Amino acid sequence: MQHSYALVASRLKVAIRASEYAVGERLPSVRELAATHGVSVSTATRCYRELEREGYAEARYKSGMYVADWKALHQARRGAPAAVATPVRMEYDQLASLQHRMTQLYALTAQPLPLALHLASAAPEWYPGDALARIAQRHLRRDPLALGAYPSGTGLPAFKAELIAHLATCGIDAAPEDVLITNGATEAMQIALRSVAKPGDTIVVESPVYFGLLQTIENLGLRALEVPCVPGQGLSLEALEYALEHHGGVRAVVAMPSFQNPLGDCMPEAAKQRLLKIVRRHDLTLIEDDVFGDLGHKTNRPPAVKAWDRDGRVIYCGSCSKSMAPAFRVGWVLGGRRHRQLESQKISSSLAAPLLEQQVLADYMKSGKLPAHLRKLRARLASVVPLAQDCVRQHFPAGTRVRGPDGGWWLWLELPDQTDTLALLRTAVQHGIAYTPGTLFSASGKYGHCLRLNIARPWSPAMAAGLRALGEAARRSGTQEPTMQ
Amino acid sequence: MQHSYALVASRLKVAIRASEYAVGERLPSVRELAATHGVSVSTATRCYRELEREGYAEARYKSGMYVADWKALHQARRGAPAAVATPVRMEYDQLASLQHRMTQLYALTAQPLPLALHLASAAPEWYPGDALARIAQRHLRRDPLALGAYPSGTGLPAFKAELIAHLATCGIDAAPEDVLITNGATEAMQIALRSVAKPGDTIVVESPVYFGLLQTIENLGLRALEVPCVPGQGLSLEALEYALEHHGGVRAVVAMPSFQNPLGDCMPEAAKQRLLKIVRRHDLTLIEDDVFGDLGHKTNRPPAVKAWDRDGRVIYCGSCSKSMAPAFRVGWVLGGRRHRQLESQKISSSLAAPLLEQQVLADYMKSGKLPAHLRKLRARLASVVPLAQDCVRQHFPAGTRVRGPDGGWWLWLELPDQTDTLALLRTAVQHGIAYTPGTLFSASGKYGHCLRLNIARPWSPAMAAGLRALGEAARRSGTQEPTMQ
Numbered sequence: 001m002q003h004s005y006a007l008v009a010s011r012l013k014v015a016i017r018a019s020e021y022a023v024g025e026r027l028p029s030v031r032e033l034a035a036t037h038g039v040s041v042s043t044a045t046r047c048y049r050e051l052e053r054e055g056y057a058e059a060r061y062k063s064g065m066y067v068a069d070w071k072a073l074h075q076a077r078r079g080a081p082a083a084v085a086t087p088v089r090m091e092y093d094q095l096a097s098l099q100h101r102m103t104q105l106y107a108l109t110a111q112p113l114p115l116a117l118h119l120a121s122a123a124p125e126w127y128p129g130d131a132l133a134r135i136a137q138r139h140l141r142r143d144p145l146a147l148g149a150y151p152s153g154t155g156l157p158a159f160k161a162e163l164i165a166h167l168a169t170c171g172i173d174a175a176p177e178d179v180l181i182t183n184g185a186t187e188a189m190q191i192a193l194r195s196v197a198k199p200g201d202t203i204v205v206e207s208p209v210y211f212g213l214l215q216t217i218e219n220l221g222l223r224a225l226e227v228p229c230v231p232g233q234g235l236s237l238e239a240l241e242y243a244l245e246h247h248g249g250v251r252a253v254v255a256m257p258s259f260q261n262p263l264g265d266c267m268p269e270a271a272k273q274r275l276l277k278i279v280r281r282h283d284l285t286l287i288e289d290d291v292f293g294d295l296g297h298k299t300n301r302p303p304a305v306k307a308w309d310r311d312g313r314v315i316y317c318g319s320c321s322k323s324m325a326p327a328f329r330v331g332w333v334l335g336g337r338r339h340r341q342l343e344s345q346k347i348s349s350s351l352a353a354p355l356l357e358q359q360v361l362a363d364y365m366k367s368g369k370l371p372a373h374l375r376k377l378r379a380r381l382a383s384v385v386p387l388a389q390d391c392v393r394q395h396f397p398a399g400t401r402v403r404g405p406d407g408g409w410w411l412w413l414e415l416p417d418q419t420d421t422l423a424l425l426r427t428a429v430q431h432g433i434a435y436t437p438g439t440l441f442s443a444s445g446k447y448g449h450c451l452r453l454n455i456a457r458p459w460s461p462a463m464a465a466g467l468r469a470l471g472e473a474a475r476r477s478g479t480q481e482p483t484m485q
Numbered sequence: 486m487q488h489s490y491a492l493v494a495s496r497l498k499v500a501i502r503a504s505e506y507a508v509g510e511r512l513p514s515v516r517e518l519a520a521t522h523g524v525s526v527s528t529a530t531r532c533y534r535e536l537e538r539e540g541y542a543e544a545r546y547k548s549g550m551y552v553a554d555w556k557a558l559h560q561a562r563r564g565a566p567a568a569v570a571t572p573v574r575m576e577y578d579q580l581a582s583l584q585h586r587m588t589q590l591y592a593l594t595a596q597p598l599p600l601a602l603h604l605a606s607a608a609p610e611w612y613p614g615d616a617l618a619r620i621a622q623r624h625l626r627r628d629p630l631a632l633g634a635y636p637s638g639t640g641l642p643a644f645k646a647e648l649i650a651h652l653a654t655c656g657i658d659a660a661p662e663d664v665l666i667t668n669g670a671t672e673a674m675q676i677a678l679r680s681v682a683k684p685g686d687t688i689v690v691e692s693p694v695y696f697g698l699l700q701t702i703e704n705l706g707l708r709a710l711e712v713p714c715v716p717g718q719g720l721s722l723e724a725l726e727y728a729l730e731h732h733g734g735v736r737a738v739v740a741m742p743s744f745q746n747p748l749g750d751c752m753p754e755a756a757k758q759r760l761l762k763i764v765r766r767h768d769l770t771l772i773e774d775d776v777f778g779d780l781g782h783k784t785n786r787p788p789a790v791k792a793w794d795r796d797g798r799v800i801y802c803g804s805c806s807k808s809m810a811p812a813f814r815v816g817w818v819l820g821g822r823r824h825r826q827l828e829s830q831k832i833s834s835s836l837a838a839p840l841l842e843q844q845v846l847a848d849y850m851k852s853g854k855l856p857a858h859l860r861k862l863r864a865r866l867a868s869v870v871p872l873a874q875d876c877v878r879q880h881f882p883a884g885t886r887v888r889g890p891d892g893g894w895w896l897w898l899e900l901p902d903q904t905d906t907l908a909l910l911r912t913a914v915q916h917g918i919a920y921t922p923g924t925l926f927s928a929s930g931k932y933g934h935c936l937r938l939n940i941a942r943p944w945s946p947a948m949a950a951g952l953r954a955l956g957e958a959a960r961r962s963g964t965q966e967p968t969m970q
Contacts, residue, residue, distance in 0.1 A: 099829070124633030133629035136841070137622045144618035148609030150811045183668045183814075183835035190834050198706065199684055216833040221683065326635045327840035329668075344584070348701035349675050350668035354839050355812035356621075 005046040008037045012047065016056050016067055018246065023444050027057060027065040069444065098214055098443050104422065105440065108429050115433040115466040121326040122409060122456035126380060128364070128373050132325055135363045136356060146355060153347050155181025155332070156358035162365035163332060170258075170293055171307025172316065172334070180333050180346055181353045185291045185319035188333035189254070190216055191345040192315040195338045196285045197222050197251040204243060204253040206235050208412075208441030208450070210261040213254060213289075225250065226442055231403060234260055234267035237274055244282045252285040258302045259292035262412045262441055262452040264405020266296065272305045279313060285338070286314045291331075294323045294374050296407035297382035312336030320361055322408070323374060328357040381409055381456060388455040391464055395471030397478050409456035414438075416478055419449040427473045433466040490531040493522045497532065501541050501552055503731065508929050512542060512550040554929060583699060583928050589907065590925060593914050600918040600951040606811040607894060607941035611865060613849070613858050617810055620848045621841060631840060638832050640666025640817070641843035647850035648817060655743075655778055656792025657801065657819070665818050665831055666838045670776045670804035673818035674739070675701055676830040677800040680823045681770045682707050682736040689728060689738040691720050693897075693926030693935070695746040698739060698774075710735065711927055716888060719745055719752035722759055729767045737770040743787045744777035747897045747926055747937040749890020751781065757790045764798060770823070771799045776816075779808045779859050781892035782867035797821030805846055807893075808859060813842040866894055866941060873940040876949055880956030882963050894941035899923075901963055904934040912958045918951040 012033075015021055027048075028036065034044040048065050051057035058068040109118055121127075139146070154160075160176045167174055182188040197203060199221030205213060207226035217224045227243050230236045235255050244250060257267040257275065267275065279286045288305050296302055306316040315338060319331035330353055335342035364370065385404045388411055392402045401414040415421065422437040438450025457463065497518075500506055512533075513521065519529040533550050536542035543553040594603055606612075624631070639645075645661045652659055667673040682688060684706030690698060692711035702709045712728050715721045720740050729735060742752040742760065752760065764771045773790050781787055791801040800823060804816035815838055820827035849855065870889045873896055877887045886899040900906065907922040923935025942948065 119635070121633065121635055124630040127630075127633035129629035129632040132632050133625035136625050140618035140621050140625075144614035145609040145612075147614040147617050147810045147812045148606065148612035150604070150606055150806070151814070183672075183839075184837075186833070187668075187835040194704070212832070212836075215829065219679070219830050219833040321635070325632045327632045329636070329835065329837060329839040344700065345704050347697070348671070348704040350672040350814065350835060351697075352669075352814060354668075354814040354842060356841070357839060 004037075004039050005043045005050065008033065008039055008044065009047040009050045011037070012051060013056055016051075016070065019243075020246070021067045023067050023069050023071070025067050026063075027067060029064055071446070097445060098211065098218075098440065101422065101437070101439055101445070102211060102215070105425070105437065108425055109434045111429075113429065113432050113434050114462060117453045117455070117466075118434045118436045119454055121322065122377065122381075122454075123458060125458075126377055126456065127325055128369065129325075131367075131369060132360050132364055135360045135367075139356060139359050139363075146359075151352045151355040151358065153352045154343055155179065155353065156355065156362060158366075159358040159362035162362050166365060166370065167318075167334075169301045170290070171303040173307075174334055178334050178336075178339060180335065180339070180342055181358060182331040182333055182346060183350050183353055184321055184329045185289065185317045185331040186212065186216070187346075187349060188317035188319070188331045189213065189287065189289065190220070191342050191349055192287045192317060192333060192335070192338075193217065193220055193222065193252070193254075194345050195335065195341045196287070196315070200249070201251045202247060202249045204240065204250055206255055206260060208262055208438065208447050210256075211436075211440040214443050223249075224443060226444070229260065229263055229265065231263070232265055233271065234263075234265045235275065237271060237278060240275070240278060244278070244284075250282070250284060252287050253279055254287040254289065255305075256289045256292065257305050258290055259295060259405060259407030261292065261408070262410045262436075264403070264408050264410050264412065266302055266406040269303060272303070273308055276305050276308055276314065280311070284313070285336075288314055288316045290316060291319045291322045292408040293318070295378055295381060295409070297378055297385065297405070302407075306334065309336060312338075315342070323377070324361065324364070324370070325357070328361070329354075330357050330361060378407075380458075381407075384409075384455050384457070384459050385411070387459045388453070388463075388467065391467040392471065395468040397471070397475045400471075400474075409454050411453040411455050413451050413453065415449045415451070415474055417449050419474060419478060421449060421451040424451075424470075424474055424477050427477070428470050431466065431469040431473065433470050435470070490524070490528045490535065493518065493524060493529065494532040494535045496522070497536060498541055501536075501555065505731075506552045508552050508554050508556070510552050511548075512552060514549055556931070582930060583696065583703075583925065586907065586922070586924055586930070587696060587700070590910070590922065593910055594919045596914075598914065598917050598919050599947065602938045602940070602951075603919045603921045604939055606807065607862065607866075607939075608943065610943075611862055611941065612810055613854065614810075616852075616854060617845050617849055620845045620852075624841060624844050624848075631844075634840075636837045636840040636843065638837045639828060640664065640838060641840065641847060643851075644843040644847035647847050651850060651855065652803075652819075654786045655775070656788040659819055663819050663824060665820065665824070665827055666843060667816040667818055667831060668835050668838055669806055669814045670774065670802045670816040671697065671701070672831075672834060673802035673804070673816045674698065674772065674774065675705070676827050676834055677772045677802060677818060677820070677823075678702065678705055678707065678737070678739075679830050680820065680826045681772070681800070685734070686736045687732060687734045689725065689735055691740055691745060693747055693923065693932050695741075696921075696925040699928050708734075709928060711929070714745065714748055714750065716748070717750055718756065719748075719750045720760065722756060722763060725760070725763060729763070729769075735767070735769060737772055738764055739772045739774065740790075741774045741777065742790050743775055744780060744890060744892030746777065746893065747895045747921075748888070749893050749895050749897065751787055751891040754788060757788070758793055761790050761793055761799070765796070769798070770821075773799055773801045775801060776804045776807045777893040778803070780863055780866060780894070782863055782870065782890070783892075787892075791819065794821060797823075800827070808862070809846065809849070809855070810842070813846070814839075815842050815846060863892075865943075866892075869894075869940050869942075869944050870896070872944050873938070873948075873952065876952040877956065880953040882956070882960045885956075885959075894939050896938040896940050898936050898938065900934045900936070900959055902934050904959060904963060906934060906936040909936075909955075909959055909962050912962070913955050916951065916954040916958065918955050920955070 030044045034041045056070045057065050160179050164174050202223045202225050205224045207228045227239045228236050257272050290304050306314045316334040389402050399416045436452040438447030439445050441447050515529045519526045541555045542550050645664050649659050687708045687710050690709045692713045712724045713721050742757050775789050791799045801819040884901045921937040923932030924930050926932050
């Protein structure tokens with residue numbers, strides 16, 4: 001017969017493992033636990049002692065028992081891979097800590113570095129700067145008076161027309177009144193989130209996830225529920241279904257089904273359709289972030305989930321920042337059934353997008369040069385990836401995993417479990433190389449042994465030497481006690 | 486001795502006049518009223534009948550009694566001026582109705598019109614388009630690769646440096662880390678509001694007020710408390726003090742102390758200082774919208790309230806859209822003690838402002854041409870105002886009031902009380918002239934007999950003829966039963 005403390009402890013463990021109590025959440029008081037399970041206070045106390053011993057709970061001084069970061073602990077003990085079994089809800093104190101980690105990154109990378117591999121765009125010379133500048137000059141010469149009038153709030157019609165033609169390449173069939181031009185995809189995402197959720201609501205995000213999204217969610221007073229990705233497959237649909245059945249208050253799923261940031265995975269088409277079905281069954285909105293959609297390394301442009309959206313529940317966000325011109329800050333959003341709300345939110349958010357950039361993109365796209373530019377950019381990305389992967393395999397500590405992305409330019413490295421990539425960044429910066437520490441890609445600070453590299457630049461001896469130096473620093477850090485910052 | 490129904494009715498009237506019950510708010514049920522005042526249900530019923538008769542309450546089918554728009558009714562009866570005695574809190578259904586009125590305006594003015602006097606900028610040829618275009622061309626020629634990198638999230642340092650020098654002209658002493666570049670003043674306002682208030686909180690605004698602000702407040706889930714302006718003085722500080730003493734949940738005051746939109750008034754310096762004291766005493770934030778600050782018709786640039794801000798409780802918002810280049814969409818915000826929060830909100834809102842526009846503004850300001858341009862623009866505005874005023878006095882119905890603005894380009898007309906300027910707009914558009922109906926400048930739809938004209942264009946026979954046609958249409962509409970739309 002089990003002791004009653006073990007029975008209660010086992011029930012609590014099941015609840016914690018199923019994320020009924022999230023990491024960092026306060027557990028019932030000893031008295032509440034005793035009352036709920038009909039055991040004595042001393043049995044309830046013994047139960048918590050057992051959970052503490054096993055790493056599921058931790059006492060906080062004068063405050064009670066809280067769920068400990070048991071996954072990290074269990075992984076560290078087992079040396080298991082970083083994939084997370086169950087969804088984790090982001091807590092407010094975790095976000096404060098995320099902001100702190102971001103500040104550390106910004107402080108460390110404030111100086112210009114020869115290998116700034118934490119930045120979010122490709123090498124400047126891989127963008128069609130000359131062609132865009134020529135078009136801009138033509139507009140400025142012909143019609144300088146245009147600078148003296150407000151642009152249309154929903155976007156320049158000529159640009160929208162070109163964009164609609166381009167969106168057809170990923171299967172989206174849109175009319176001008178379905179499209180709203182924004183100040184980059186960040187604004188598209190911000191107004192999309194505001195149109196579906198109010199403070200306190202929960203948004204499902206992929207894990208690992210672009211930290212900017214976590215910050216936006218936090219700044220809107222929303223909560224993120226991190227659902228793990230399956231390597232090579234994108235968002236785990238099994239984990240998503242589990243999350244939606246076990247967590248209330250979810251309003252939307254934000255996902256990058258084509259070339260996820262940071263993993264670079266593209267969901268298979270069948271999975272994209274299944275994702276839409278799940279979202280529909282739970283009567284949610286899917287916010288599809290497709291900023292890397294044009295940057296697949298294979299020839300075909302993968303379809304967007306939006307291509308299958310028949311009832312307007314996909315809000316589709318895109319941008320010229322990754323594919324054409326990072327300095328332009330022009331994005332777009334197709335709001336589906338929420339489009340009128342988004343138009344109003346956009347006017348309140350920043351009135352209109354700047355005119356000249358829209359004129360330039362319209363003419364550039366109309367000139368027919370975009371497909372050739374994208375082909376070249378994709379070929380360049382595809383050619384650099386294996387070189388960078390080889391370099392990592394050669395110089396990084398044994399056990400380092402590196403996957404080639406299906407598209408985009410991120411290389412996601414899982415180093416041995418004990419590596420602290422935030423501490424390692426200090427050394428890296430001294431070698432003139434920066435990356436984004438993995439701990440930024442989750443509110444709960446998982447992925448502390450991972451890192452993300454931007455490999456979108458011409459391959460060079462300097463790049464090879466930089467990666468080698470980084471790998472060697474990682475090896476050295478593995479032989480010491482990791483520095484806790 | 487008073488009948489008890491009259492006593493209860495009188496108490497309710499006092500409460501309604503003191504805005505304890507706002508216009509549109511549901512009043513207690515007959516039973517509740519009877520119980521509260523210890524009278525019979527029939528007495529309570531009679532009391533409501535009395536309030537209905539006097540225009541303070543209205544019955545809604547199957548829903549109960551609500552506070553009627555008693556001020557408008559009372560004014561119409563008395564023929565009193567539009568100034569409102571007490572603050573009015575914006576209600577959600579009023580906002581739906583404001584959005585509806587805005588939609589009507591947009592639909593009516595969708596076609597290009599020869600006299601689009603509802604637009605928000607000066608004539609394109611009054612902006613330095615040529616100079617700005619030349620600078621832009623130089624940058625594009627010299628460094629097209631710059632388009633291939635993200636701009637800094639807080640703004641281009643060279644532009645911030647010039648801006649800081651310019652802000653000194655209104656008494657503001659700022660360092661680069663105090664300034665954040667935004668996508669226009671609309672974004673500055675949006676992130677300022679988000680940094681001080683959460684949904685459900687109340688923001689004090691001027692009445693009449695720029696409708697875009699009401700829309701932003703609505704879209705953020707906030708509530709607006711409209712506090713009247715005193716003609717020629719700006720926000721009524723007496724009404725503000727009254728409002729702050731009688732309404733809870735106020736987080737901030739948004740004001741345009743220099744050249745208010747739509748009235749064009751500049752608060753005297755002593756009033757600006759008193760405003761800051763009131764805000765400080767109530768431990769609130771002042772969000773100062775200074776987009777027209779550079780456009781005073783007299784020679785001196787009036788100081789911003791921010792100039793006296795010693796404890797960082799003024800969030801100062803500005804923009805190049807009114808004074809330099811509407812198409813650029815570049816604004817700025819100085820967040821005071823909330824500046825770090827604003828930086829984070831800005832990154833979540835739209836990451837960064839576009840690069841080229843900031844480079845151009847930096848060089849233009851550095852060239853020393855801005856003061857001469859502003860002098861010329863102000864002189865042009867000052868010369869047009871009396872011509873437009875004379876034209877209004879000559880052709881509009883007797884009793885029309887028109888005040889010359891102290892700065893900016895808005896002419897605010899109060900027509901005779903029975904005029905419906907939203908209905909009149911249909912006729913005006915047929916004559917090729919558009920304006921903004923007064924009803925848009927208040928959530929509760931006050932100012933239905935007022936209108937706002939943009940007079941910032943070269944004076945011409947066409948302009949004179951347009952204003953005459955508008956005045957004559959207003960005269961004709963005054964002799965008929967007003968059309969209710």
